[in-house]
Amino acid sequence: MKGTYLGEFEEIVLLVIGILNDQAYGVAIKNELEAQSQRTISIGAVHAATNRLEEKGYLESEFGDVTKERGGKRKKYYKVTVYGQKALRKAMDLRTQMWAQIDASSFVVKTTFG
Amino acid sequence: MxxxxxxxxxxxxxxxxxxxxxxxxxxxxxxxxxxxxxxxxxxxxxxxxxxxxxxxxHLRLIFIKKRSFKFSTQNQTAMWSNYLKIAVRNFWKSKVISSINVLGLSLGLAACMIVFFHIKDELSYDKFLKNGDKVYRVLNVYPSYDPPHWAGGPVPLGPALIEEFPGIKDAVRLWRDYDPTLSLDQKVFKEENLIFTDATFFDMISFSLETGNPKTALSEPNTIVLTQSMAKKYFGDEDPMGKAIGYNGGRGQMDLKVTGVMANLPHNTHFKFDFLVSFLSVKRQNNWGSFKPIWTYITLNDNVLPEDIVAGLPKFAEKYVPGRVREEEGFTFTIEPMSDIYMKSLATRNMKPLGDLQTIYVYGIVGLSILLIACINFVNLSMAKSLSRSKEVGIRKTIGARRGQLINQFITESGLTVVLSLMMAVGLALLFLPVYNDVSGKQIEAGQLFNIEFIGIALTLLLGVSLLAGLYPALFISRMKSVDALKRSIDKAGASLGIRKAFVVFQFLISATLIIGILVTKRQLTYIYNKPLGVNTENVLVVPYSKDEQVFVDKLKAKPEVVSLGISQRLPVNLLNYDGRTFKVEGLETAAYAQSCIISRDFLQTYDIELIAGRNHFEEATDQWEFLINETAVVDYGWETPEQALGKTVFFDREDSVVGSVIGVFKDYHLESLHEKIPPMIMFRNINEKRWTTWGKEYVSIKFQTDDFPTFLRDVEDIWKAHNQEKAYFSLLMDDSYEGLHEADHRFATIFNYVTFIAMFIACLGLLGLSMLTVGQRAKEIGIRKALGASVFNVSTLLSKSFVKLILLGLLLASPVAYYLMENWLDGFTYRIDLGVSQFVIAFVLTVLISLITIGFQTIKAAMANPVNSLRDE
Known part of the structure; x- marks a missing residue:
């Protein structure tokens, strides 16, 4: 198993797959990602991310039913594994914990005159 | 829908x-x-x-297949030795086709090699001279003339340029003296390549002296530098330094002291001379009105651009060529870098004939076409041959050969053939080199074939051709499914058949284009020889002017063989000897320009030059200057009819001592090759022989009529020698002289003939090979047809038909290509033939005939064969 570090893009992909519930396959993930993040994402990037995440054990996948019109090809659906859910939660916890420690005044834009 | x-x-x-x-x-x-x-x-x-x-x-690492680039660790020697063995066996199995393959390819490669050396040699001209791009040659430009540039200017041009332009560092003049006589003791020779030049010659043009000091060799009057071969000719093994050689020629008579010996000039330079004589030996040096074969070269100061000089030249011309040159005619000078002269110069009248970039392109394209034809043959034959090996491929595949291995095998095989052909090609090139040198007039040595550059090119050719020619059949045959391969289902090869047909069409396109080319060049050259030149050079013998003119002339005229006899300053048919002059003509606002020549009365008769208006000079002596001009001059000077020219006064020199009227107009005759236009001409008689004793007396042209030419020739020589012991004798037939003008065209035509022959030969080899294979593959079909009652004629037509169709298509496509190319070539001639249908028809018939004969043997043999032989095995 490779490192368990969760990158920013990977994290979003995991979240999107969570949102899509049982409808998470390549194009759907791409579209949802684009809708959520307001940026263009290539399908190649999505495939790379999902496959890497699967390799890390954060995702599991299964093929859908064979459809007639696509010449016997199948969709590949993704699901977030328990391990993945843990990793997501861990990442979120880390963030909340860190947010809590930020002194409110340090984020205020200071305007000085003189 | x-x-x-x-x-x-x-x-x-x-x-x-x-x-x-x-x-x-x-x-x-x-x-x-x-x-x-x-x-x-x-x-x-x-x-x-x-x-x-x-x-x-998706080209990301995680998606990309892992490929095994590792070399097999198994020992593959056995496999390779098997490939080799099979290759050799296959070669021997079909000896004829294999030799056709090798022969065709090696011929193509050899032709390509020779073309390569030709081009390399052409491009090497003057490259050995240092500062070739910093030394410039001065040209004259007459915008209204065609071509407007010519080399060779007035005597004082060089010094005046230095004086007027601070940017010009130095100048040197090279004045070709026309056929002077040099003598040493009893040795008397007529020399063609003597040049008067300034002391700065060796400074500016980087020839070096073997002996003598280049700084001072030509700085004194009456000094001479000779080339080694000339030193040998005159002095043998003696040391020539400091000795005197007698000179007798256009610049008078004097003794010249040898001050240096230089190496012979290499052939790849645009310079041509055997002797250099100091310019200070020339006495009269200030005539601006006369354009002679005096080539002026200049060098510029470091920070000066050639454009700056060119910009100042029109003004300079106006100042120094005064009153002679019309402003609207825009006469001016221009300069061109010395290193560009041989390949790119636009000028006519050079020291020797120049090369030409277009011809280089033609040679290059032709060379590559031949190689292409040869490669196509190779591919075509290999492909056809590999079809008959489909069983072998099928079995190899079944046993487990991978595609890569099959490709390896086939490329190895073609590589072997190419190596063999390349070795043969070097042999052939060596064999052809003497022939080539003879035809092209070049001196390319066999040693040049074995330098690094050449070996590099040979290796590139080797790799390129074997990959190109081997890859396609290899890919094609290895693609076949093993089942198809085993079944020998040739239908599957249908795709490749299309390409093979296209190849044949292309080959015949090239061959037919070349054949049309041959026919057109032949006709143009025939046209040149038969074109009425305006002068009749047949049966005219030329000897040098003789002392005791009257006695000599009378003696000759007494001979029954002599029809007519004329004395002249120059000879027709070679413009270099002429003298371009500008002068004033009555009624013309601007100066007139013409080539001038002084003649005796009988000159016109001797050369059959026709008068179309006015009269010839009178026989008796006269004190009137009288001028004859040609038709071109009439048109040029703006007169509508030749009659209008009559009686107009010509002010020929600046001092107004040569002034007289036009008494006649003669028909145009050619002075140069038919590439060039006829210039305006003026001819007159020297009536003031007291003042200009030998002006205009250089040659005696004798028109003769004899059955015993050798005796006549000897008689003339004896008579001449009786009067001129101290001068060199020579004689020339004007006919030869005219042929010499078109030497370059002749060479082009001869080389073209060879090339076409080779191309046609290779194409036919390919056709022969293909027809052999086709016949072989269709043997059963032919057998069945014959068994069912087809006649020999039926079968052979059937077999030839498919080829003839391809050949015809090739011919059809060749016509526009040939038309375009030959129009281009003919455009180089001012006087040319028009392209006719006949050349195309003849070329077509010829090509079809040759190819029918080529395939005929095969088809008829197959058609005559006993069907039992082809049908019984199975």
Missing amino acids: IVKVTPPKNALRLLRWFCRSEFLEEIEWDLEELFLENLETYGHRAARKRYWGDVLR
Whole structure:
């Protein structure tokens, strides 16, 4: 198993797959990602991310039913594994914990005159 | 109707090629879905484009297949030795086809090599001279003339340029003296290549002296530098330094002291001389009105651009060529870098004939075409041959040969053939080199074949040709499915048949183009020889002017063989001897220009030059200067009819001591090769022989009529020698002289003949090989046809038909190509033939005939064969 570090893009992909519930396959993930993040994402990037995440054990996948019109090809659906859910939660916890420690005044834009 | 739009196939193919199979299904699905989405939103084109983009975005490490680039650790020697063995066996099995293959390819390669050396040699001209790009040659420009540039100017041009332009560092003049006589003791020779030049010669033009000091060798009057071969000719093994040589020629009579010996000039320079004489030996040096074969070269100061000099030249010309040159005619000088002279100069009248970039291109293209024809043959034959080996391929595949291995095998085989051909090609090139040198007048040595550069090119050719010629058959045959290969189903090879046909068409396109080329060049050259030149050079013998003119002339005229006899300053048919002059003519606002020549009365008769208006000079002596001009001059000076020219006064020199009227107009005759236009000409008689004793007395042209030419020649020589012991004798026939003008065209035609022959030969070899294979493959069919009652004629027509169709197509395509190319070539001649249908028809018939004969043997042999032989095995 490779490192368990969760990158920013990977994290979003995991979240999107969570949102899509049982409808998470390549194009759907791409579209949802684009809708959520307001940026263009290539399908190649999505495939790379999902496959890497699967390799890390954060995702599991299964093929859908064979459809007639696509010449016997199948969709590949993704699901977030328990391990993945843990990793997501861990990442979120880390963030909340860190947010809590930020002194409110340090984020205020200071305007000085003189 | 609903058209189903699919994603670009090639993109999908690419994806499948690089992508690991476990990801493929998912990726393909998603890409297709996106494609369909895009199709609706953006349309067909954009969707395809995006599809491609998406495929390319999957070029990521995690998707890319792991490929094994590792070399096999197994010992493959056995396999390779098997390939070799099979290659050799195959070569011997079909000896004829293999030799056709090797012969064709080696001929093509040899031709290519020779072309390469030719081009290399042409491009090497003057490259050995230092500062070739810093030394410039001065040219004259007469915008209204065609061509407007010519080399060779007035005597004082060089010094005046230095004086007027501070940017010009130095200048040197080279004045070709026309055929002077040099003598040493009893040795008397007529020399063609003597040049008067300034002391700065060796400074500016980087020839070096073997002996003598280049700084001072030509700085004194009456000094001479000779080349080694000339030193040998006059002095043998003695040391020539400090000795005196007698000179007798256009610049008077004097003794010249030898102050240096230089190496013989290499052949690859535009300079041509055997002797250099100091310019200070020339007495009269200030005539601006006369354009002689005096070539002026200049060097510029470091920070001066040639454009700056050119910009100042029109003003300079106006100042120094005064009153002679019309402003609107825009006479001026210009300069060109010395290193460009041989290949790029636009000027006529050079020291020796120059090369020409267009011819280089023609040679290059022709060379490559021949190689291409040879390669096509190779591919065609290998492919056809490999079909008969489909069983071998099938078995190899069944046993487990991978495609790569098969490709290896076939490329190795073609590589071996190419190596063999290359070795033969070097042999052939060595064999042809003397012939080539003879035809082209070049001196390319065999040693040049074995330098690093050449070996590099040979290796490139080797790799290139074996890959090009080997790869296609290799790919093609290794692609066959093993079942098809075993079944020998030739139908599957249908795709390759199309390409093979295209190859044959292309070969015949090239061959037919070349044949048309031959016919056209032949006709143009015949035209040149038969064109009425305006002068009759037949049976005219030329000897040098003789002392005791009257006695000599009377003696000759007393001979029954002599028809007519004329004395002249120059000879027709060679412009270099002429003298371009500008002068004033009555009624013309601007100066007139013409080539001038002083003649005796009988000159016109001797050369059959026809008068179309006015009269010739009177026989009796007269004190009137009288001028004859040619038709071109009439048109040039703006007169409408020749009659209008009569009686007009000509002010020939600046001092107004040569002034007289036009008494006659003669028909144009050619002075130069037919590439050039006829210039305006003026001819007159020297009536003031007291003042200019030998002006205009250089040659005696004798028109004769005899059955015993050798005796006549000897008689003339004896008579001449009786009067001129101290001068060199020579004689020339004017006919030869005219042929010499078109030497370059002749060479071109001869080389072209050889090249076409080779190209046609190679193409026929290919055709022969192909027909052999076709006949072999269709042996059974022929057998059955014959058994069913087909006649020999039926069968041979059937077999030839497919080829003839291809050949005809090739010919058809060749016509526009040939038309374009030959029009281009003919445009180089001012006087040319028009392209006619006949050349094309003859070329077509010839090509078809040659090819029918080539395939005829095979087809008739096959048609005559006993059907039992082809049918019994099975």
